[in-house]
Each structure stands twice: as structure tokens, then as C-alpha cells.
Amino acid sequence: MDSLFSDRIADVPRSFIREILKTALQPNVISFAGGLPNRDLFPVKEIAEAARKVLDREGRDVFQYGNSEGSVKLREFIARRYESRLGLQVAVDDILITNGSQQGLDLLGKVLLNEGDGLIIEEPGYLGAIQAFSLYRPRFLPVPLVQEGLDTAVLKQTLAQSRPKLLYTVPNFQNPSGITYSRGNRQAVAEAVRESGALLIEDDPYGDLRFSGEPAPSFRTYLPQTTILLGSFSKSVVPGFRLGWIVAPRPLMDKLVIAKQAADLHTSHMIQAIMHQYLADNDIDQHIQTIRDAYGKQCAAMLAGMERHFPNSVTHTRPEGGMFVWAELPRGLAALDLFELAVKENVVFVPGDPFYVNKSRTRAMRINFSCVDESTIAAGIERLGNVMKRMIEQTG
Amino acid sequence: MDSLFSDRIADVPRSFIREILKTALQPNVISFAGGLPNRDLFPVKEIAEAARKVLDREGRDVFQYGNSEGSVKLREFIARRYESRLGLQVAVDDILITNGSQQGLDLLGKVLLNEGDGLIIEEPGYLGAIQAFSLYRPRFLPVPLVQEGLDTAVLKQTLAQSRPKLLYTVPNFQNPSGITYSRGNRQAVAEAVRESGALLIEDDPYGDLRFSGEPAPSFRTYLPQTTILLGSFSKSVVPGFRLGWIVAPRPLMDKLVIAKQAADLHTSHMIQAIMHQYLADNDIDQHIQTIRDAYGKQCAAMLAGMERHFPNSVTHTRPEGGMFVWAELPRGLAALDLFELAVKENVVFVPGDPFYVNKSRTRAMRINFSCVDESTIAAGIERLGNVMKRMIEQTG
Numbered sequence: 044m045d046s047l048f049s050d051r052i053a054d055v056p057r058s059f060i061r062e063i064l065k066t067a068l069q070p071n072v073i074s075f076a077g078g079l080p081n082r083d084l085f086p087v088k089e090i091a092e093a094a095r096k097v098l099d100r101e102g103r104d105v106f107q108y109g110n111s112e113g114s115v116k117l118r119e120f121i122a123r124r125y126e127s128r129l130g131l132q133v134a135v136d137d138i139l140i141t142n143g144s145q146q147g148l149d150l151l152g153k154v155l156l157n158e159g160d161g162l163i164i165e166e167p168g169y170l171g172a173i174q175a176f177s178l179y180r181p182r183f184l185p186v187p188l189v190q191e192g193l194d195t196a197v198l199k200q201t202l203a204q205s206r207p208k209l210l211y212t213v214p215n216f217q218n219p220s221g222i223t224y225s226r227g228n229r230q231a232v233a234e235a236v237r238e239s240g241a242l243l244i245e246d247d248p249y250g251d252l253r254f255s256g257e258p259a260p261s262f263r264t265y266l267p268q269t270t271i272l273l274g275s276f277s278k279s280v281v282p283g284f285r286l287g288w289i290v291a292p293r294p295l296m297d298k299l300v301i302a303k304q305a306a307d308l309h310t311s312h313m314i315q316a317i318m319h320q321y322l323a324d325n326d327i328d329q330h331i332q333t334i335r336d337a338y339g340k341q342c343a344a345m346l347a348g349m350e351r352h353f354p355n356s357v358t359h360t361r362p363e364g365g366m367f368v369w370a371e372l373p374r375g376l377a378a379l380d381l382f383e384l385a386v387k388e389n390v391v392f393v394p395g396d397p398f399y400v401n402k403s404r405t406r407a408m409r410i411n412f413s414c415v416d417e418s419t420i421a422a423g424i425e426r427l428g429n430v431m432k433r434m435i436e437q438t439g
Numbered sequence: 440m441d442s443l444f445s446d447r448i449a450d451v452p453r454s455f456i457r458e459i460l461k462t463a464l465q466p467n468v469i470s471f472a473g474g475l476p477n478r479d480l481f482p483v484k485e486i487a488e489a490a491r492k493v494l495d496r497e498g499r500d501v502f503q504y505g506n507s508e509g510s511v512k513l514r515e516f517i518a519r520r521y522e523s524r525l526g527l528q529v530a531v532d533d534i535l536i537t538n539g540s541q542q543g544l545d546l547l548g549k550v551l552l553n554e555g556d557g558l559i560i561e562e563p564g565y566l567g568a569i570q571a572f573s574l575y576r577p578r579f580l581p582v583p584l585v586q587e588g589l590d591t592a593v594l595k596q597t598l599a600q601s602r603p604k605l606l607y608t609v610p611n612f613q614n615p616s617g618i619t620y621s622r623g624n625r626q627a628v629a630e631a632v633r634e635s636g637a638l639l640i641e642d643d644p645y646g647d648l649r650f651s652g653e654p655a656p657s658f659r660t661y662l663p664q665t666t667i668l669l670g671s672f673s674k675s676v677v678p679g680f681r682l683g684w685i686v687a688p689r690p691l692m693d694k695l696v697i698a699k700q701a702a703d704l705h706t707s708h709m710i711q712a713i714m715h716q717y718l719a720d721n722d723i724d725q726h727i728q729t730i731r732d733a734y735g736k737q738c739a740a741m742l743a744g745m746e747r748h749f750p751n752s753v754t755h756t757r758p759e760g761g762m763f764v765w766a767e768l769p770r771g772l773a774a775l776d777l778f779e780l781a782v783k784e785n786v787v788f789v790p791g792d793p794f795y796v797n798k799s800r801t802r803a804m805r806i807n808f809s810c811v812d813e814s815t816i817a818a819g820i821e822r823l824g825n826v827m828k829r830m831i832e833q834t835g
Contacts, residue, residue, distance in 0.1 A: 044690045047604055047638060049575070052550045052694050055701060085502045091494035098487035106481045106677035142538060142703035149702045153574055154448045174701040178549055179445070208443055242443060281502035285707045294440045298448050305451060305570040306545045306702070307538035311681045314707060 055177045063382075066391055073423035075392045075410040078218065078366065082414075084334050085281050086325065093320035101316065109312035111304045113140025113288070117319045121274065121288055128251075129261050133272075137290050139299050140310045144248055144273040144287035148175035150306065151209075151244065151271065151289070154298045156181045161207030163241075165193065167369070167398035167407065169218050172211055172246065181209075183400045188217065190360075192224030195231045202239040209242050214262065216249040216365025219398045219409035223363055226259040233265035242295075246273040248287075249365040251331050254339030256363035268292055276318060278366075279331050284314050338366065344417040345410065345424060352428025354435055359410075366413035369395075372406040373435065379404060381434055390426045451573045459778075462787055469819035471788040471806040474614065474762065478810075480730050481677050482721065489716035497712065505708035507700045509536025509684070513715045517670065517684055524647075525657050529668075533686050535695050536706045540644055540669040540683035544571035546702065547605075547640065547667065547685070550694045552577045557603030559637075561589065563765070563794035563803065565614050568607055568642065577605075579796045584613065586756075588620030591627045598635040605638050610658065612645040612761025615794045615805035619759055622655040629661035638691075642669040644683075645761040647727050650735030652759035664688055672714060674762075675727050680710050734762065740813040741806065741820060748824025750831055755806075762809035765791075768802040769831065775800055777830055786822045 063076045097105060112118070118138040125131040141147045148171065156162065156179035164173065166185035173183070184201050187194045192214065201207065212232075214224040224232070236243050245262045263270040275287035291299055303309065345368055349359055359370035372378060378394035385391060395407030410427075412420060459472045493501060508514070514534040521527040537543045544567065552558065552575035560569065562581035569579070580597050583590045588610065597603065608628075610620040620628070632639050641658045659666040671683035687695055699705065741764055745755055755766035768774060774790035781787060791803030806823075808816060 044688065047551055047691075048694055049549065049551055049553050049556075051553075052698060055697050079504055082499050082503050085499055087494070087498035087502065090502070091491075091498055094490050094494055095487075098483070098490055102483035102487055103478050103481055106483065106486070106679040107478050108475055108673075108678045142706075145701075146703040153445065155443055155445055157445050157447075160445075171701075171704070174697075178698070178701055277504075282504045283502040283708050285703060285705070292440065295443075298444055301451050301570075302448060302574070305541075305567075305574055307542040307681060308567070309681070310538075311707065311710060312679050314710065 051178050051180055055174055072389045073419055077411050077414045079414050080278050080282055089325050090321050094317045097316045097320050105313040105316045109309050111300050111309045114315040117315045120322055131263055133290050139289045141287045141289055142285040142310050143277055144275040145171050147273045147287055147289040148172050150299050150302045152176045152179040153302045161205040163207050163210040167219050169213055170397050185400055188220055188222050192228030193232050199235050202235055207241050210236055211244045213246045215247055216362050219367055220369040221360040221362030221365055221367045229259055233262055242269050244271045248275045248278050251279045252338055253364035254335045286318055338413055341412040341417055344420045345412045348421050348424030352425045354432050357431055366411055368410045370408050370410055376406050377404040378406055378408040384434055385430045388426050388430050390423050447574050447576055451570055468785045469815055473807050473810045475810050476674050476678055485721050486717050490713045493712045493716050501709040501712045505705050507696050507705045510711040513711045516718055527657055527659050529686050535685045537683045538681040538706050539673055540671040541567050543669045543683055543685040544568050546695050546698045548572045548575040549698045557601045559603050559606040563615050565609055566793050581796055584616055584618050588624030589628050595631050598631055603637050606632055607640045609642045611643055612758050615763055616765040617756040617758030617761055617763045625655055629658055638665050640667045644671045644674050647675045648731055648734055649760035650731045682714055734809055737808040737813055740816045741808045744817050744820030748821045750828050753827055762807055764806045766804050766806055772802050773800040774802055774804040780830055781826045784822050784826050786819050
């Protein structure tokens, strides 16, 4: 049977995070490996009430096949929120509802990428995007992330040399690094991309989850005609609905709708109606504030633990939002080796390797704070710090 | 922006059915153009009750990210039903839950098709499959449908000459033709395919909807190792959930799960849980019998109307289930021209052209009976018959 598989499926990296998550399910293991929102914060009662209303009132309608673009009411809500949150003018017809923003990535790959097309990704980069795009066999062009965003010198060089079609970014509280592009970095990136003719994808699942600092403008502010936005309700409401969206310029949107139709006809209109009812009946900003407060405290507990228990030679980011801290061991050490030792001490994280397309045995690691309460964070970071110290002593 | 689009997206046929369906929404128009299940038969109250139970009991669980393969309970139900309905042994791990069987087509294209690979499709063929597969740029190899199934002479010739990788079939009450493969035809097709090394896809959205005649065995009976099954709850329960599944041999399933993960991580577990609860609490066979009875009466009314009002030179199929009759005008006439005349008389159907990959101005048409009540069918078929007679007189 192997001879029957397509070439493209051989290119897709296996999610080795899935394997790690199995370890994380053992009792007594403190897991910083997850990438999940905190389930204690899901608005369960409110959604159940919204579902009751929708099914009592419009069951027959939402059970039928629906349009591929998605619910007009839900898209109107998304458009209004872009205006109120970010000052962006987005028309309802510029929005396509997808099964999470993961499907947005797949549809964009389908519609834009020929085999061998240049695609700039962040290094380290979001694994789900690497997986989704891999199926369309682009030439990945990694540009390093630095503290204030993309490394603009490398970016300019890559744009000039490789004439890429697309630049994929997660400018707010990036997964895995937790880095946020500064305002100045966004301007510089936009400037460089403008001249090149490339399209820029701004994937923003975490933008709502800012617990400190000031928001910077969306790339669409700088590149209104050539920025594609990806959004999601996964982090602000619930991931299990699998509801996200793409905002794209009209000619591209026409193609995306065709691709959506071919992919699964449309996203469940029942799910869309329940989400819209929930959003209409509840104060989403207040709910998001609750998540921000919780994650902010958890992040603070993690950073405090790192200051106290990590060796000085281990560096880490200081996120202003989102769900992840990114740490790096001293040169010469591999996070994979640390992982082996840490598992034995019942504490796990994700070694950085899967977030790179062409590096292995990196010294970086992703450490999640959204799923663990403050006292467990304190205990787990102390445990992890002790393993790091032992590893450094033994190799030094 | 046009220069940025992928080559593959240019290959996808636009759904010209969507345009027709807009016409069909005018008041006074009798529409046989739809492809929808009858919404009056949706079990609205029962699903609302199932949703209430799931959300009261396990809201937090089903709102979190879940596994890519899908709900174990739902897959167990599907496996048991294959055994009871068709005598097929299907393991839970052989089943992947998808967003309708449309997504199954997309995932199979992703995992199996390289550009230029040979893919046998039925002629006329299911438009959604042609759209989904087009994105992977196969070489479509149409094999005509005849009264008892695939034309086995052409099939053998195509298998020998073109060494295709895949054969895509809808053996029960095919969309658009309403044709069902006979037992003998299935055996002959299986025999021919066995030697060739090709995989066979059996897409069976309508199999439950038999209102006359005797069921014939699944292709998996003849080709247990090389048949892929696609199933769906869209026609037996509700389409708006977007719930379907793939049954595939294990090595292929491993690849499909990777592709599913890249496509959208997983299908909503809330939706899966509600469907499972509905199936656990209700007698699905009794519900399906209700649908069969209704569609059987509607089909009988349509065939009676055709006997009475269609010119003798117009031929049509006599389906034993499903939702469609396929009719053909006499040679020299085009269904597209009939459509233009019929619209003026406020009756519409789907001209056959979109169901062919390389033919236009065909004389065939798809006529749907699932969405229209018996008296409206009688009136609409009389109207359509009169337009046909006028057209034939004028051209004769």
C-alpha cells in the first residue's frame, strides 16, 4: 500500500507533541507540555443556555445544509469586533467561517501554494502551520524571531533573494515563543513586505489574551490590501466548537470559498448559531478579562519561579499575554536531553525541535502556563529548575 | 493578486448548482434542483433533548480540544451498525470521524493523489467528489454508468490502459443518476479492480434510503483489504451537523489521521457527543424507515408523473432509493436549453453538464424528489413535461 501514498503526505512532520501529551496524562506528572486553554474557565452554563435557545427556536434551519461562507450574524459580530478592538474596517463578505483557524491555514495553502513556492515562517514557528502548509510542499524560509519580533535584516535578505509568495506571522504572544512584535518591528516588517508583492498572514489566536503592556496595531493597518487575518474562538470561548475565520481581500476570498466548499461544504451552522447566541447574550469582554486575569497570574507565578529556580545561564521570554514561555538552555545542551531527565522527575514540557523545520537537538523549550494552577506551577518550575541545575553541573 | 493563486485552484469547477439554487428560491418556482434531505423529517426535538443531556453532563469535556480520530463511542456505534446492516467487520480504529463525507474526499485526495495520477470516476459523477479531487490535479478517467452499474468493458480497458490509483464509486442510488449497482455488476467490478492494484472508494451516503428492491453487498465484502468506505449522518439524521466518517485499511488510516490533524485538528467533539446521545436514546432504524416511506412515496409520485406527462422519447431511471431521478432528452437536444424554457414556467432541475468532467450541452438532467411533497411533484412534473413537449415539437 505504501506505493499508493501521495508524495506530499510524506512531507508532513508527525506531531511528536501528541506523544509527549500521553506522558503528561500519568498521575503525579506536572505538565507544562499542553497547548490547551484552561477548561475551568469555559462558560459551560452560558453555552448550554445558548444551545437550548437555538435548538428550541431554529432547530430545523440550523440542521439543514447551509452556505459555505458561514452565518451572516456571526460574521457581522466578528466584523464589529474588529472595528471596536483594533479599529479595522472589515466587511462581512471579507469573512469566511472555518473549522478553527487550523482550517484557515489548510485553505490558504490550497489556494495559494504551488510546490516549491517560497513561504517565510517564523523560527521557531507554529507547528500546526508547518503541518498544514507542508501538504502543499512549499519551500519553507525560516526567519528568526528576536525579542521585538522578526529579524528584519534576515527578512529583507530573504525577501530579496527568494521572492516568497507568503509570509506567515503570529505577531501577538506567538506559539511557541510567547514573543510579541513591537510597533516598530511591525512597521519595518510591513515596509519590507510591501515592496516585495508577497501576502502577509497574521494569525492571531491569542490577541485577546493580553495581560500586560499595550496592544500594537494589526498588520492590516499597514498593509490593508495584502494582509490575511486568521481568527478563532478557541482561546476566547471554547476550542471544542472548532470555530475560526479568515479575513481576506475579495479576489482571494472568492477562491477560498470554492476551496471551503470542496473541503467540507461548510462549517456546522448549528455550532455557528450557538456561538452567536452565546455572544449576543453574554459580555464577551468581561469573560475575556476573566481569562486574562487568570493567565496573567499564572504567567507571573511561572516567571517568578524561573527567576528563583532556573540557573542563571538559562534564558527565557517574558510574555505579555498568551499561554507560553520560551526558555533556552546554555549553548551545547539539548532540550531533548533535559526532557528525558525531567520525565523521570515527573515534570514535562515540549522540547523546541518540532518548532523548527530544519534544526534538531535545539536548546529551546516551550513551557505552557495556561493549564496549570499557580501553586502547581511553583512546584513544577522548582522541580524543572533542579533538573536543569543537575544537567548543567554534570555536563559542565 | 491573480498571479498569486495556486495552479490547482484554477482547476476546480465552480458549483453552477449554487446559481441554479438561487433561482429556485423565487416564490412560485417548483424546484427539483435541490440535493437536500427533507427538513420536515429532521428529528428536531430528539436532538434538542440529546444536546441538553450532553451539555448538562459533560460540557467541560466536549468543549476542550479532543483527539483527531473522533469519539470512541460514536465510532463504536458506526462499527456495530456496519455489522448489523451489512455484515461487515470494521474495527473502531479503522474509523476516522470527518466533517461530512465531503471532508473524507478531501483527505483521501490529500493522502493518495499526486498530480497526474489516474482516478476512475463514474460518468455522470458526483459533483462534490469531482470538486474535492480536482484540487489534487488527478487525471480523471470517466467510466460510463449503465443500468446495472459501471460499464465493465470500459472499466477493464481503462484499468489496463491507464493503471489508475483509485476508483471512486457511489454504488447505491447514485447522485446524480439514481442508479444502483447490481450484485453481478459489483462482483465484476471487484474482480477487475482486484488484479489492478487500485484502491476502491465506496461512498455510500444514501445506502440507508432504500424504499424498494433488495440490498446488494458492499464492495468491502469482495475487496476487504482495498476498499475505503465513506459514510455520513447527513441523509439519515441531519446534514447540518457535518458529520461523516472514513473506514480505511490501517496503513492508510495512519496517514489520514495526520492529514485530518493538519486540516482542522479534529471534528467538534460536542457535535459528536450530541449525535451519539441522539443515537443511543432513539431508534435510528425506525427513524430511517420514516424517511424511506416518505421518499418512496415521493419517488413513486414522480415516476407516475413522468409516465403520464413526459414525452415517450424522454427516458429516465427508476431508482430503488435515494433522492434523484435522472432523465435524458432525445438525441440532439440539450438539457441546458430545456432549463432556460423551464425557468420561465417556474419549474427547475439541474442540467447534467456539471456531472461530466469533459462534456457540455448534454441531454441529461437530475431531478430531485426528496424535498418536494407529492402533490407539488405531480404539478411540477406536468409543467416540466409540457415544456419538454413544446421543445421537442419546435425542434422536430
